[in-house]
Amino acid sequence: MDIRQAARAAKTASIRLAACDPQIKQTALEAVATALDAEREKIVSANRQDLRISADNDLAPPLLKRLKFDDAKIDEVIAGIKSLINLPEPVCVTQSAIELDEGLELYRVSSPIGVIGVVFESRPDALVQISTLCLKSGNAVLLKGGSEAANTNRILADVIQKASEKAAIPAGWLQLLETREDVGAMLRLDELIDLIIPRGSNDFVRYIMENSSIPVLGHADGICHVYVDRDADLDMAIRIAVDSKCQYVAVCNAAETLLVHEHVAAEFLPALQEALSAREVEIRGCGKTREFIDVTSASEKDWQTEYLDLIVSVKVVDSLSAAVEHINTYGSGHTDAIVTTNRRSAAIFMNLVDSGNVFWNASTRFSDGFRYGLGAEVGISTNKIHARGPVGLEGLLIYKWKLLGKGQTVSLYADGSRQFTHKILKKDFNLI
């Protein structure tokens, strides 16, 4: 089956999946969890094969670690499916109900988006997470994983397909793509695919964004800032700076640049240097910073760089406005924090920083779907439309307008024989 046929099959399945009985979806998710448990041996053995080939090909150790899919990982994805089962049914939820006129009722109800294309790199758990999220939200899905994980992905997709289709989910709802050429082809299928979700490195996501006319949910960069205000509690500022930078350096919500108000620079910077040295973080500072601490010089390029490493750039600013302007110029609209005891400065910062997540006295690392209590996470978006910041299941949903009439025509309203009432109704859509 070529990619266009696969996408067409997914599109066909998506129509019936969108109208699928919630109980069937729940049963199917149970069946997928059971099947993953039952097929552990096959899955782990396929993964061992992938690990062996990748080790022979000298894949870097961190990538080998991401590729590994063992019993513990299987337990994790099964636990994920169980918590997904516990979430309320997301489809056909009434969002608004209005009587346009007597006997003419308009409902806005949630509906699946349709066909989602997911491209991810080495981690096979992404395949399980995203496909079960799509199933719960009634979306068909095209999956393309990293070639290093080809054997693992093949068995996982097969297990999920078989278990779900046996539980009466429309056949064809999940399609596994296997070649790099398939990705290129998929990115051009804008009449069949409604949304692309890329998971993986930033370069990879940027490549996807630049090569598709299909909407993409995600973020290419995570250049996050911590601004230490003139009214900051400096001990707190150290704790937040260290956590934001060091708690996990390789992730999008780690801080890359610290902005420091000049009034507190003399006191704060030496303490910061001490705390970050203990964590082996390299500091690159602006000219002003280097008047206070002995660090290498930061260039214009540093403000634009997501290090994803034990490196941080530091800039001294002369005002809250200057901090906001720096963030809006160099940031990626992901997550930015202010440390201050001044409520008004916090309010200004949170209003004027044009990012999906703006924090007062908290680490940038909190920017995450699980920590936000969203349940399962689809991804983190720096888009300005549809969904922004950490995105839960609702990122896979849109809505549909349903109008129930008794034969009304517009001509009667156009000639003034009838008037709209536009009365809000307190009831849910329910036709059968």
Added chain:
Amino acid sequence: MDIRQAARAAKTASIRLAACDPQIKQTALEAVATALDAEREKIVSANRQDLRISADNDLAPPLLKRLKFDDAKIDEVIAGIKSLINLPEPVCVTQSAIELDEGLELYRVSSPIGVIGVVFESRPDALVQISTLCLKSGNAVLLKGGSEAANTNRILADVIQKASEKAAIPAGWLQLLETREDVGAMLRLDELIDLIIPRGSNDFVRYIMENSSIPVLGHADGICHVYVDRDADLDMAIRIAVDSKCQYVAVCNAAETLLVHEHVAAEFLPALQEALSAREVEIRGCGKTREFIDVTSASEKDWQTEYLDLIVSVKVVDSLSAAVEHINTYGSGHTDAIVTTNRRSAAIFMNLVDSGNVFWNASTRFSDGFRYGLGAEVGISTNKIHARGPVGLEGLLIYKWKLLGKGQTVSLYADGSRQFTHKILKKDFNLI
């Protein structure tokens, strides 16, 4: 000022406009309404100039009519602004509030999208509507109107700019573009412009969609269907078919194709022919249709055509499923209606037809923001993300996550010293 500078000025203004006091926006809208009223003479005289030039250039009469901006039109746009003033403030509305842990509160609040690019053809009232919608929702806007309306647009933009900026709206929030080259350049400014709203002919909208990597809100086609089910009340079906086709033929929510269940074809089609002949509608039928009534033959191309004219294609189908499949194959995901007395058939149709608007026993012409009671209408979208169907002010909004802490770091949660509470809060975000 070139287009990139204009967009950059709009971007800068957008940051402050997003945080603008609601009262200032209301005062500015009042000032715009007053100024439009005060400058009637200038506006009408500029428009007369445009009309004269266009008449000399042999612009078609329907386009001249759309270009006309007289006292009555000014009254209309002023009334529109008054009703916009009466809508509740849309920005910084709390959408969710959750306690992540004691003293760590997360709020999702509505926020403007940022910079909106609007491209419209001859109607100058679109300039006033869209710019005031953007003002109310806190978005900066780049406007490009039809060149036939150049003088009218220039004075309108000038009046709105001056009145709003005098009322303390950040300068630069509204930019008028004047050349066709500007549009091409604007479509490439994806780092400065967040959303494009094209208003105008379908070919025009399709051109915009195909030539920009910026998200576009709108619809290229409006191929709407009325399906007359085997259980239809046939008198009602005639009324709905006639209204859907004829009430206003040149619009996107007019029906282009009627699907008729074979069980009712013999009775329905002659009555339909009679009703549509009276309205001078040309019928193009499939083979089966032509067994019942004497009409020209419909080709494959007819099912794909938005006539926007007194022409309708008719197809006899053998089942509800065949109707659904025809609509999902040839429709544009805009608006489709079923006429039936069978509640179950209606439910199936409304679940399986993959369109933004699905109607039971009502004319497709109801698909409209004003009729839906949305207040001001931004446009009608056939997108599958962000906003679908008629879009009100909320189409110009996204949200921002605001986290209020007391110095919390993620490391404490990662090592298990603290647990998230994820308790829903019943309060609104309020920092000052």
